[in-house]
Amino acid sequence: MISAYTGTQIRAAEEPLLAAGMGAVLMQRASYGLANAIVHELQARGRRLYGASVAVLAGKGNNGGDGLFAASFLAARGMRTTAVLTAGAAHTEALAAFQRAGGRVHFLSDANASRLAAEMARADVVIDAVLGTGAQGGLRGAAAALVASLADVRQTSGGPELMVACDIPSGVDADTGEAHAPVLSADLTVTFGAAKVGLLADPGADYAGRVHVVPIGIEAELPWPALRRLQPPDLLRLLPQPGRRAHKYSRGVLGVVAGSADYPGAAVLACRGALAAGVGMVRYLGPPEVAHLVRQSCPEVVCSAGEVADTHVQAWLVGSGMGPSDSHQLQRAHDAVESGLPVIADAGALPALPDVLGPQVVLTPHAGELAALLKRLGADYERSAVEVNTLGAVRHAAALTEATVLLKGATTLVASPFQDFYSQADGTPWLATAGSGDVLAGIIGALLAQVGPDVGRFRDAGIDPDERWAAIAAMGASLHGLAGTAAAGGGPLSAGRIAEYLPEVWSRLVTPPDV
Numbered sequence: 001m002i003s004a005y006t007g008t009q010i011r012a013a014e015e016p017l018l019a020a021g022m023g024a025v026l027m028q029r030a031s032y033g034l035a036n037a038i039v040h041e042l043q044a045r046g047r048r049l050y051g052a053s054v055a056v057l058a059g060k061g062n063n064g065g066d067g068l069f070a071a072s073f074l075a076a077r078g079m080r081t082t083a084v085l086t087a088g089a090a091h092t093e094a095l096a097a098f099q100r101a102g103g104r105v106h107f108l109s110d111a112n113a114s115r116l117a118a119e120m121a122r123a124d125v126v127i128d129a130v131l132g133t134g135a136q137g138g139l140r141g142a143a144a145a146l147v148a149s150l151a152d153v154r155q156t157s158g159g160p161e162l163m164v165a166c167d168i169p170s171g172v173d174a175d176t177g178e179a180h181a182p183v184l185s186a187d188l189t190v191t192f193g194a195a196k197v198g199l200l201a202d203p204g205a206d207y208a209g210r211v212h213v214v215p216i217g218i219e220a221e222l223p224w225p226a227l228r229r230l231q232p233p234d235l236l237r238l239l240p241q242p243g244r245r246a247h248k249y250s251r252g253v254l255g256v257v258a259g260s261a262d263y264p265g266a267a268v269l270a271c272r273g274a275l276a277a278g279v280g281m282v283r284y285l286g287p288p289e290v291a292h293l294v295r296q297s298c299p300e301v302v303c304s305a306g307e308v309a310d311t312h313v314q315a316w317l318v319g320s321g322m323g324p325s326d327s328h329q330l331q332r333a334h335d336a337v338e339s340g341l342p343v344i345a346d347a348g349a350l351p352a353l354p355d356v357l358g359p360q361v362v363l364t365p366h367a368g369e370l371a372a373l374l375k376r377l378g379a380d381y382e383r384s385a386v387e388v389n390t391l392g393a394v395r396h397a398a399a400l401t402e403a404t405v406l407l408k409g410a411t412t413l414v415a416s417p418f419q420d421f422y423s424q425a426d427g428t429p430w431l432a433t434a435g436s437g438d439v440l441a442g443i444i445g446a447l448l449a450q451v452g453p454d455v456g457r458f459r460d461a462g463i464d465p466d467e468r469w470a471a472i473a474a475m476g477a478s479l480h481g482l483a484g485t486a487a488a489g490g491g492p493l494s495a496g497r498i499a500e501y502l503p504e505v506w507s508r509l510v511t512p513p514d515v
């Protein structure tokens with residue numbers, strides 16, 4: 001599990017060590033870790049260190065200090081080092097170390113910003129160390145001009161081979177992931193003490209590249225994380241494995257209320273996702289023409305035109321492929337939520353549901369649907385407002401609905417209405433394809449039916465049982481991403497193949513590599 005923290009949490013964790021006079025030690029650990037990560041990256045790319053050039057864009061605070069100290073370590077490995085001081089001043093000891101190691105220093109001004117940008121673009125490595133966790137807003141003045149121009153050069157004619165963000169790309173808010181343009185897109189972010197929330201939430205994650213955490217000794221002081229990310233060992237621990245005496249009912253039954261005359265395929269894809277994610281049985285409720293197609297495509301599914309109250313299941317999936325005129329299906333969706341069982345509710349069901357739900361109800365909007373949901377609940381959001389602050393928007397929606405809210409996107413965010421948040425980024429852009437969300441709903445539905453009642457499984461994994469619905473949604477997002485990535489294999493993908501690949505991905509997760 002990756003745990004991420006806000007800048008404020010990290011600074012609070014540093015406080016006791018700073019009070020004990022360990023500030024300089026923390027900075028040495030951070031900057032040495034940064035230099036080492038750059039060395040490893042260059043070596044992995046088959047690049048010689050000796051004679052390669054590194055340019056540091058250094059602000060006046062400790063973030064700039066980290067960048068300058070790191071460059072002085074790199075100078076000791078034979079790299080040629082240059083620094084551009086963006087604020088006319090710099091961390092005193094770090095600047096002295098940098099100059100002692102032979103580094104060249106430029107002072108940034110409005111007049112030389114574009115010339116220095118052109119010079120930095122010719123370096124092999126650029127370290128972005130203007131702003132870190134002490135930032136208020138984005139870059140300003142000449143620093144903004146230099147960064148905009150460097151970003152431009154990089155996009156049009158290549159620029160530095162390796163762009164490294166020191167702690168966080170300057171201009172990205174460590175607490176939320178909001179990005180105040182201009183921001184340099186890093187290939188690698190080397191972050192200190194622990195991952196920052198802003199590196200794991202869009203749009204900040206777009207700029208972070210690969211994230212490498214350097215431990216600096218504050219770990220014991222860290223509080224409950226603001227955001228977490230499940231990794232394959234967590235899935236191994238949390239995914240269900242049927243016992244020897246399991247039968248289809250004990251394994252979990254999912255009821256599916258999905259599909260319409262206009263979108264019958266959504267019901268099929270949701271059922272295929274659920275079946276691929278190991279559910280004991282799927283019971284489909286819906287119009288006869290959709291049920292007919294479901295039977296044809298998934299003969300395993302038991303179809304009926306019955307009602308929710310007469311259908312015995314452990315969880316419900318409602319909403320995929322349903323429209324506002326499907327009154328009977330909407331009534332079933334409403335009844336499923338009223339039953340108190342866990343429910344995954346895709347967007348089509350939302351208009352039929354009460355405003356206030358419960359944590360066992362998982363909503364799965366994309367950005368546009370989330371904006372519409374928030375608007376319906378009286379919060380003033382456009383799609384663009386969701387996209388610039390995904391974490392804030394999903395948190396807001398979970399607070400208003402008291403449901404678990406999963407925001408689909410390049411980075412999938414899950415917010416419980418209490419305090420747990422997850423960020424999963426296991427997918428591929430090829431997953432942005434019609435029907436992908438229906439398969440995701442099926443996977444989450446299958447997991448709700450199988451592990452929803454298993455409180456102990458979550459407690460043993462350090463997850464508050466009351467917050468397990470968010471963990472289940474994150475598990476589903478992770479499986480969906482991994483299966484989609486495997487199915488795409490770097491090329492295009494149709495949604496049905498996500499379900500086809502899921503069992504293989506699952507078995508790889510639960511099979512030790514040496515077997």
Ligand SMILES: NC(=O)C1=CN([C@@H]2O[C@H](COP(=O)(O)OP(=O)(O)OC[C@H]3O[C@@H](n4cnc5c(N)ncnc54)[C@H](OP(=O)(O)O)[C@@H]3O)[C@@H](O)[C@H]2O)[C@@H](O)CC1
Nearest residue numbers: 026027030061062063066131132133134135136137138167
């Ligand atoms: N604490 C520790 O022991 C350790 C910290 N570490 C490192 O320190 C970093 C945090 O350092 P930091 O607190 O000095 O803040 P930092 O992000 O460098 O800001 C610099 C200064 O810029 C200013 N400023 C603010 N916003 C601005 C803007 N938009 N545009 C322009 N200027 C702006 C503001 O000054 P002000 O304007 O308030 O006078 C602020 O003081 C952290 O990310 C990590 O890299 C590690 O070494 C581990 C040990």
Ligand SMILES: [K+]
Nearest residue numbers: 128131168170
């Ligand atoms: K930075």
